[in-house]
Amino acid sequence: xxxxxxxxxxxxxxxxxxxxxxxxxxxxxxxxxxxxxxxxxxxxxxxxxxxxxxxxxxxxxxxxxxxxxxxxxxxxxxxxxxxxxxxxxxxxxxxxxxxxxxxxxxxxxxxxxxxxxxxxxxxxxxxxxxxxxxxxxxxxxxxxxxxxxxxxxxxxxxxxxxxxxxxxxxxxxxxxxxxxxxxxxxxxxxxxxxxxxxxxxxxxxxxxxxxxxxxxxxxxxxxxxxxxxxxxxxxxxxxxxxxxxxxxxxxxxxxxxxxxxxxxxxxxxxxxxxxxxxxxxxxxxxxxxxxxxxxxxxxxxxxxxxxxxxxxxxxxxxxxxxxxxxxxxxxxxxx
Amino acid sequence: xxxxxxxxxxxxxxxxxxxxxxxxxxxxxxxxxxxxxxxxxxxxxxxxxxxxxxxxxxxxxxxxxxxxxxxxxxxxxxxxxxxxxxxxxxxxxxxxxxxxxxxxxxxxxxxxxxxxxxxxxxxxxxxxxxxxxxxxxxxxxxxxxxxxxxxxxxxxxxxxxxxxxxxxxxxxxxxxxxxxxxxxxxxxxxxxxxxxxxxxxxxxxxxxxxxxxxxxxxxxxxxxxxxxxxxxxxxxxxxxxxxxxxxxxxxxxxxxxxxxxxxxxxxxxxxxxxxxxxxxxxxxxxxxxxxxxxxxxxxxxxxxxxxxxxxxxxxxxxxxxxxxxxxxxxxxxxx
Numbered sequence: 001x002x003x004x005x006x007x008x009x010x011x012x013x014x015x016x017x018x019x020x021x022x023x024x025x026x027x028x029x030x031x032x033x034x035x036x037x038x039x040x041x042x043x044x045x046x047x048x049x050x051x052x053x054x055x056x057x058x059x060x061x062x063x064x065x066x067x068x069x070x071x072x073x074x075x076x077x078x079x080x081x082x083x084x085x086x087x088x089x090x091x092x093x094x095x096x097x098x099x100x101x102x103x104x105x106x107x108x109x110x111x112x113x114x115x116x117x118x119x120x121x122x123x124x125x126x127x128x129x130x131x132x133x134x135x136x137x138x139x140x141x142x143x144x145x146x147x148x149x150x151x152x153x154x155x156x157x158x159x160x161x162x163x164x165x166x167x168x169x170x171x172x173x174x175x176x177x178x179x180x181x182x183x184x185x186x187x188x189x190x191x192x193x194x195x196x197x198x199x200x201x202x203x204x205x206x207x208x209x210x211x212x213x214x215x216x217x218x219x220x221x222x223x224x225x226x227x228x229x230x231x232x233x234x235x236x237x238x239x240x241x242x243x244x245x246x247x248x249x250x251x252x253x254x255x256x257x258x259x260x261x262x263x264x265x266x267x268x269x270x271x272x273x274x275x276x277x278x279x280x281x282x283x284x285x286x287x288x289x290x291x292x293x294x295x296x297x298x299x300x301x302x303x304x305x306x307x308x309x310x311x312x313x314x315x316x317x318x319x320x321x322x323x324x325x326x327x328x329x330x331x332x333x334x335x
Numbered sequence: 336x337x338x339x340x341x342x343x344x345x346x347x348x349x350x351x352x353x354x355x356x357x358x359x360x361x362x363x364x365x366x367x368x369x370x371x372x373x374x375x376x377x378x379x380x381x382x383x384x385x386x387x388x389x390x391x392x393x394x395x396x397x398x399x400x401x402x403x404x405x406x407x408x409x410x411x412x413x414x415x416x417x418x419x420x421x422x423x424x425x426x427x428x429x430x431x432x433x434x435x436x437x438x439x440x441x442x443x444x445x446x447x448x449x450x451x452x453x454x455x456x457x458x459x460x461x462x463x464x465x466x467x468x469x470x471x472x473x474x475x476x477x478x479x480x481x482x483x484x485x486x487x488x489x490x491x492x493x494x495x496x497x498x499x500x501x502x503x504x505x506x507x508x509x510x511x512x513x514x515x516x517x518x519x520x521x522x523x524x525x526x527x528x529x530x531x532x533x534x535x536x537x538x539x540x541x542x543x544x545x546x547x548x549x550x551x552x553x554x555x556x557x558x559x560x561x562x563x564x565x566x567x568x569x570x571x572x573x574x575x576x577x578x579x580x581x582x583x584x585x586x587x588x589x590x591x592x593x594x595x596x597x598x599x600x601x602x603x604x605x606x607x608x609x610x611x612x613x614x615x616x617x618x619x620x621x622x623x624x625x626x627x628x629x630x631x632x633x634x635x636x637x638x639x640x641x642x643x644x645x646x647x648x649x650x651x652x653x654x655x656x657x658x659x660x661x662x663x664x665x666x667x668x669x670x
Binding site for chain 2: 052221223224225228229233243244245246249257258259260261262263264265266267268269270271272273274275276277278281
């Protein structure tokens, strides 16, 4: 028998999640059934959507998220002991996974692809869900063309930092907004962004006008709120916006959505297209994205920086730290 | 020599346009050059975009808009005397038009199509620019499917009233928002809307939840502002929004765009697509739209109500009346 520890959300979050909203529950895992595997968690992901989805589930629920683990026992021929798997089983130290294929993203399980020497943790980051979010969201919805100007907010985050680098690979001019001077330095000096700004200390409207005198063609929106309205008002005719997230609103009371300058005048007169998405819509092309991302990482074209917290007991702190913007790159927890 | 009277905008509008922002200028028209025609204006259109575009042009400028006129003199074989033409020459009683084909919409001139007995004025309404705006905007951007729920704001206006009727032709459930009880009556009793509301007197959120318990699939947005945020927050997965106008913001200081609840959370979690448009993008399919619209009007499937003001000297009043929502159907002026 294996004992499992897992984080259970027992109270709906109000504003920023509190430690007391969670309970760590210890249970004995039952024996494996056919097609099941027993997995020891190695890496756990903390992402903005864990906050956003809270209002969708009745409490108590097990805290979901992506994780990478190693197979300890198997009743599935395709999932041999010793291999690593990616699942959405979340914040637990051991778990049982059903390996029968499903289209429900919350139950998706797949063998960690050949990481070619890169850390397995990247399988839940730059070569996992956040990687595919950047890859498909930018390329399928913004469709950036060589020479165009691409703006990304949340630019130093797990997704944003990849979006900017992929846009550079595609030959675009890239401008990023992030929340600290250190992040700005990293984006410009290490990731090759053409320009980055600390949105907390600059006049966004003015800074963007100077950095993008010809206007903005593509905008990858991770944050929502007034900064997005300002950026969208500087877009060129037929500009494209991919809306990936609205982290600026996730800690708000969901019945009291914050207000910002309306988008309709710019939408009409510049004939802009804005599309929100969840990465699951490209579920059938998952491997295509992951394979390309691993290749780019191996080639040195994509830097997959991680912000690593250690220890099962520190997952909550890593989560809130990420919501507060303390991470540069992908926030993960080593179990 | 023919004397022309025309409205010239001499001051940038501040808020609602004032009569003193215009000047009526009298000039002698020069003799015709090759490819030119002399036209006596019969019908002039007043539309929301005349307000919105004001900030784009330095004053003074001649007030543009669609108009229908009859050809009095011609130096163009394709435009014989006695035929009617549609142009964007605006608020004048006589004008000279250059008939050389152009892609610049402001200079577009075309012979009024065979109206099959319908008033020529419909050529600048339900079978003209507003007609094509409704036709292409709804069908190309919202792509409504039979059985889906379509919401339209500004529902009793020139475009909105057509959008709802076209959606009904396509087998959709149609809900409209308009600004008076009389308009609501007209939409429900005469145009066959499934439900209409006076947005000034109902709780929009509650009314829409009751009228569209299965959610909204398509939204044709003529107004922008908070009502749009409320509607968009009731959309189903993969909902489509066509943004045609933002009349709620047109009288505001353009540097002070009004605020409304942000759209990003709904955009992401429902994977919505919002697209703004100007009808000129379908300029090459203009005749297709007009022909279909005339057919529907002749078949009695589309009612093309007009709100007619008489007299050149009353164009300004018709314009401001339209901006204040006094019209039901297409606001036109008979010269």
